[in-house]
Amino acid sequence: MSSLPETYAQRVQNFVGNATAQALLQVMERKKTNLCVSVDLTLKQEVLSVVEKVGPFVCLIKTHIDIIQDFDQELIEKLQSLQERFDFLIFEDRKFADIGNTVKLQYSSGIYKIAEWAHITNAHPIPGDGIISGLKEIGKPLGRGLLILAEMSSAGNLATSSYTDAAVAMARRNRDFVIGFISMRKLIVNCKSGETDEEKETGKEDFIYMTPGVGLNEFGDKLGQRYRTPREVILNCQSDIIIVGRGIYASGRDVAAEAKLYKEAGWNAYLERLQL
Secondary structure (H helix, E strand, O other): OOOOOOOOHHHHHHOOOOOOHHHHHHHHHHHHHOEEEOOOOOOOHHHHHHHHHHHHHHEEEEOHHHHHOOOOOHHHHHHHHHHHHOOEEEEEEEEEHHHHHHHHHHOOOOOOHHOOOOOOEOOOOOOHHHHHHHHHHHHHHHOOEEEEEEOOOOOOOOOOOHHHHHHHHHHHHHOOOOEEEEOOOOOOOOOOOOHHHHHHHHHHOOOEEEEEOOOOOOOOOOEEEEEOHHHHHHOOOOOOOOOOOHHHOOOOOOOOHHHHHHHHHHHHHHHHHHOO
């Protein structure tokens, strides 16, 4: 077995059980980007404007759909149109955290109907495996993917040590639906080889790691957010995708130019990692 890291393209075969994970890795390879832009804006037109500007540079757009004051179905339709035009996936950062039956309804129903349009969503592990079971019941038939919140980037957060270990164990038990983690680093060093009969059904054990709190120039904010550079996250911490928000579209910034800078920084760090 080669000691060189696998490329995003090579890792597609590790996710035979999940079409969304495969599609994401293929987009990353095709567009040569590991950038996810977090569009944390509260008006529909602001959201769409940023998405249109960053679309050429991203593999993933992250939304917080419940903060949008003038939400309507047209927003979803326009997001989907931009997704097709610019070739990216949509990640709704819902952070589900309730019992299985409740999250099923939150995921599939209400005014947002997240499962209908978001390729990826995420959940806290604190309710136990039932939260994954509930979300899986809705999302798996649609080919969706779930991220587990194993670590966070804010100062003083409680997602550490045994909490993170439990999140990893839950993900390993649900690889047909859980595609990865929100974390500050790669969490699993010794993955299973995929050589047993059971492992062959889902491929070699692999997870996609997405890391928030990334900035080229910022180091933190007054609400406890901490920032690290794309190179530190992708090369040193072995994460796969950088999540960037205000560093790209804060007031006065050239949104497209900033997105291009982050795209290039993240991808160059990935290319450097492949040479280790």
